[in-house]
Amino acid sequence: MKNNLSMPVRYVINILSIIFFLVLGNFLLKIGLFGRAQVSTIIQSGIYIILAVSLNIVVGYLGHIPLGQAGFMAIGGYAAAFFWKSGILGGELAFIIGIIIAGISSGLFGFLISMPAFRLNGDYFAIITLAFSEIIRSVLINFPKVTGGAQGLKRIPKYSNFFCVYSIVIIVCTLIHLIMKSKHGRAILSTREDEIASKSCGVNIRRYKIFAFTISAFFTGIAGAVYATNQGIIAPSEYGFMKSVDVLVMVVLGGMGSMIGSITAAAFLASLPLFLQSVMKSFNNYRMIVYSFILIIIMVFKPSGLFGNYDFSFSAILERIINRLFVSKNEKVHENL
Amino acid sequence: MIVRDMHKSILPKRDQNVKAVIECKGVGIDFGGLCAVNDFNILIKKEEICGLIGPNGAGKTTVFNLLTKVYTPTRGVMYLNDKNTKSMNSIEANQSGIARTFQNIRLFKNMTVIENVLVGLHNEENCGIFESIFRLSKYWRSEDLLKKRAMELLSIFGMTNVADHISSSLSYGSQRRLEIIRALATRPSILLLDEPAAGMNSSETVELMENIKKIRDSFGIAILLIEHDMNLVMGVCETIGVLNYGVLIAKGTPREIQNNPVVVEAYLGKAKE
Amino acid sequence: MHRFNWLLIFSQFINGLQLGSIYALISLGYSMVYGIIMLLNFAHGDIIMVGGYIALISILNRFGPFISVFFAISGCAVISVLIERLAYRPLRKASKTSLLITAIGVSIFLQNLAQLIFSANGRPFPASSILKNNKMRFGKINVNSVTIITILISIISMLLLVILVHKTKLGKAMRAVSEDLESGQLMGINIDKVISFTFILGSSLAGIASIMFCCQYPLVNPTMGYMIGMKAFIAAVLGGIGSIPGAVVGGFTIGFVEIFVSAIGFSAWIDVAVFAVLIIVLLIRPFGILGRRLTEKV
Numbered sequence: 001m002k003n004n005l006s007m008p009v010r011y012v013i014n015i016l017s018i019i020f021f022l023v024l025g026n027f028l029l030k031i032g033l034f035g036r037a038q039v040s041t042i043i044q045s046g047i048y049i050i051l052a053v054s055l056n057i058v059v060g061y062l063g064h065i066p067l068g069q070a071g072f073m074a075i076g077g078y079a080a081a082f083f084w085k086s087g088i089l090g091g092e093l094a095f096i097i098g099i100i101i102a103g104i105s106s107g108l109f110g111f112l113i114s115m116p117a118f119r120l121n122g123d124y125f126a127i128i129t130l131a132f133s134e135i136i137r138s139v140l141i142n143f144p145k146v147t148g149g150a151q152g153l154k155r156i157p158k159y160s161n162f163f164c165v166y167s168i169v170i171i172v173c174t175l176i177h178l179i180m181k182s183k184h185g186r187a188i189l190s191t192r193e194d195e196i197a198s199k200s201c202g203v204n205i206r207r208y209k210i211f212a213f214t215i216s217a218f219f220t221g222i223a224g225a226v227y228a229t230n231q232g233i234i235a236p237s238e239y240g241f242m243k244s245v246d247v248l249v250m251v252v253l254g255g256m257g258s259m260i261g262s263i264t265a266a267a268f269l270a271s272l273p274l275f276l277q278s279v280m281k282s283f284n285n286y287r288m289i290v291y292s293f294i295l296i297i298i299m300v301f302k303p304s305g306l307f308g309n310y311d312f313s314f315s316a317i318l319e320r321i322i323n324r325l326f327v328s329k330n331e332k333v334h335e336n337l
Numbered sequence: 338m339i340v341r342d343m344h345k346s347i348l349p350k351r352d353q354n355v356k357a358v359i360e361c362k363g364v365g366i367d368f369g370g371l372c373a374v375n376d377f378n379i380l381i382k383k384e385e386i387c388g389l390i391g392p393n394g395a396g397k398t399t400v401f402n403l404l405t406k407v408y409t410p411t412r413g414v415m416y417l418n419d420k421n422t423k424s425m426n427s428i429e430a431n432q433s434g435i436a437r438t439f440q441n442i443r444l445f446k447n448m449t450v451i452e453n454v455l456v457g458l459h460n461e462e463n464c465g466i467f468e469s470i471f472r473l474s475k476y477w478r479s480e481d482l483l484k485k486r487a488m489e490l491l492s493i494f495g496m497t498n499v500a501d502h503i504s505s506s507l508s509y510g511s512q513r514r515l516e517i518i519r520a521l522a523t524r525p526s527i528l529l530l531d532e533p534a535a536g537m538n539s540s541e542t543v544e545l546m547e548n549i550k551k552i553r554d555s556f557g558i559a560i561l562l563i564e565h566d567m568n569l570v571m572g573v574c575e576t577i578g579v580l581n582y583g584v585l586i587a588k589g590t591p592r593e594i595q596n597n598p599v600v601v602e603a604y605l606g607k608a609k610e
Numbered sequence: 611m612h613r614f615n616w617l618l619i620f621s622q623f624i625n626g627l628q629l630g631s632i633y634a635l636i637s638l639g640y641s642m643v644y645g646i647i648m649l650l651n652f653a654h655g656d657i658i659m660v661g662g663y664i665a666l667i668s669i670l671n672r673f674g675p676f677i678s679v680f681f682a683i684s685g686c687a688v689i690s691v692l693i694e695r696l697a698y699r700p701l702r703k704a705s706k707t708s709l710l711i712t713a714i715g716v717s718i719f720l721q722n723l724a725q726l727i728f729s730a731n732g733r734p735f736p737a738s739s740i741l742k743n744n745k746m747r748f749g750k751i752n753v754n755s756v757t758i759i760t761i762l763i764s765i766i767s768m769l770l771l772v773i774l775v776h777k778t779k780l781g782k783a784m785r786a787v788s789e790d791l792e793s794g795q796l797m798g799i800n801i802d803k804v805i806s807f808t809f810i811l812g813s814s815l816a817g818i819a820s821i822m823f824c825c826q827y828p829l830v831n832p833t834m835g836y837m838i839g840m841k842a843f844i845a846a847v848l849g850g851i852g853s854i855p856g857a858v859v860g861g862f863t864i865g866f867v868e869i870f871v872s873a874i875g876f877s878a879w880i881d882v883a884v885f886a887v888l889i890i891v892l893l894i895r896p897f898g899i900l901g902r903r904l905t906e907k908v
Contacts, residue, residue, distance in 0.1 A: 007477075065711070067714075116889060116893050119893060119896055120892060120896055122706050122710075123644075123650035123706070123710055124892065124896070126650065127650070128889060130840070131885035131888055131889060132885070132889075134840075134882075134885055135881075135885050135886070138878075138881050138882045141878070142878050142882075175470060178469070178470050178471075178472065179466070179470055182464075182469035182470070182480070183455065183459060183462070183464060183469065183479075183480070183483070184466055184469055186452055186455055186456050186459075187456065187459055189445065189447075189448055190456040193444075193445035193446055193447060193448060194443045194444070194445060194446075196407065196427075196443060197439065197444070197445065198445075199407075199426075199427045199428050199431070200405060200407075200427060200431055200436065200439075200443075200520075201431065201436075201456050201457045201459060201522075201523055202428055202431035202432050202460045202523050203456060203459050204428055205428075211466070242718070245714060245718060248711070248714070252711055256707075285726060286726070288722040289718075289719060289722045289723060289726065291715075292717075292718035292719035292722065293719065294715075295712065295714065296712050296716065296719070299701060299704070299708045299715070300700045300701060300712070303704060303705070303708045
């Protein structure tokens, strides 16, 4: 396998391209290439990308359908909003600590919920996660003194900008990638493929299910915090079933189990209203109808989604190009595992 | 292809000096009202190749499921390497030395061949989540070790050249072989093979016979197999048990079984002449 | 409170029966469909909304109460059969995940289509033109006639269902298919017909429940089916999905839980209580009160 790039080289290439992407993006925004609507759509897309890739852990890699992602978003959003509004800290540091608090509190809930939820399978799992998220919403409404009740929280300090949102996007995607490409990731995938075989190989599938669900909740909570600071106002009514479905559509459209699929679909669907606004003013009325159609059509005609479970690797592509250019043609390229 | 005793040195400590790898005493299970297996007694010694035969629906696969704790027996006791398996689940059973293949192949279909083996090697290296995420040196070391070991195992059946193929793209025979490799990867002291020759032609079956013996010799493990192909069973097994209607009706060497009238009756029905 | 107010408790009991029987009717639809094609028919709740709107429109167009009710029930049946044909049938061999996602898609589609046609705002339902609500007195107890009629009609429909399922040929086929779809097929049962029949039965019951519900709570809106459907599904799961008596038991359990929680003054926590009951029951008996454990074949 002499024509493979070594791992350190791959990492250097990836890190450089990430920095290049962030700096370029920030530069393009600074010089005012995009209008306000476009910038806010780009940031919105970033939030949905985090949501989609973290849902993809459970839907795509673990093969379960949770319908309660909105609940974790709410927990993350409220937890971060409490911290930010308390004004203990200000500035960049407050932002970072806020999202960490959001992630941890949401991850903790995810952990607690997953323990009973994974005693059930398939549809039961879907419904019990939905039940939990409805409970979270009811609790938020019914403690108005703490949570602001149905009105929710207002005047949340705004920290979100292109740079910080996309830094989080990249960190989250990288972490998920690193987990999935380790023995723990393989264990999660094996659970999806065949639980009985996986158990017969000595894999503690229950532990891995809980682990996958918890990190999914953790990242969803982070997305919820970013969402909250970006909106400035959050209310329980936002975190209903439809929000969970919004994200589910992205994962399904992109292809369950493909991170690049989730990213593309999230970016595409989140910016769709912007493109269609000029075409038809009232796209928002049709949005959910279009979404539901997408869900049904994809399930009927191409259940694997747009990308199947193909995963994108920049260095692998680079490697292929290098191979094509410098190495004798017929040698096989070994993909990195 | 396999160097004798190559794998023996790395067997876990638990396998030393046990009386029996598997011992069942009066094991039975009921499904609703149906008694699927009843009063099942068997003793399998170290490095023994044992066959389990019987007509369809006799409860052979159920016995496998009981041994691997997919089902919990209603009655009786089972010992695995002298340890009572009463409180174990199928994960712990695997960790205490039992590995199996399945009648209807259960590979991780969308994962590559080597990934399948790597899942089998899951408990081999103790590399935590933290070390994996941050790619500390321990991760690289353990990952290298696992891959080397996986390739070594794949080489038993000469499958190293397909290591990066998706496992569902393999031929039927190769899928069966991969399942055996995956089971071996968990370092069992007994390997259960559920109809390993199903769907194989006669030359493949002969090769499989050779391989079963080789695996026993080089890994130093016991093997229990369910099989309908009598040539294979008679050729490779040292002892054979015959199941009918959930009851073990005969036990013995291949020769004894062949001449046992009860067995002949179970398979062919009563002689009319 | 020093003394139990027995009258109050009795009238709450009647209310629980009323709500429970509505849930039971709906959860039967979930349970039967799940029993046959292992599909959590997410859209079943929205069938109730469809029934509500059809009844509303027919009444506004001056069809009589009987014809309106007939329209509503048959409309529910037709739409659910259409859904089965167009969305679920192509996926019969697909994974359960795909089926679930499709069902969610259908549910969202129905909700948003209704929103587009009728706007998101609720519309008052002319309950009195279907059922006049008279106060009835039994001794000291006041009971609404709607309540009594709801309970009676529900019980009659359930009995009819039991007769249909146990005494007719199609019902027998249905039970056979719910045991094992493939061997049913091998025995010469027309699966498509049985599945359509199941959907018709389930959605007709949902149509009846929809009228009952709208008479009691006279407001229809596009998302009304979500919560009712969800709770009825919970009832089905609670009773043991796939089991007809289970669905009835689950429905009444949920009805009583709701009435009890609001009677003790926690009406804001009704949903939480229902979900909590579900979670607790599933943890104790993962296959429901009257359900059977399904094991995967190895």
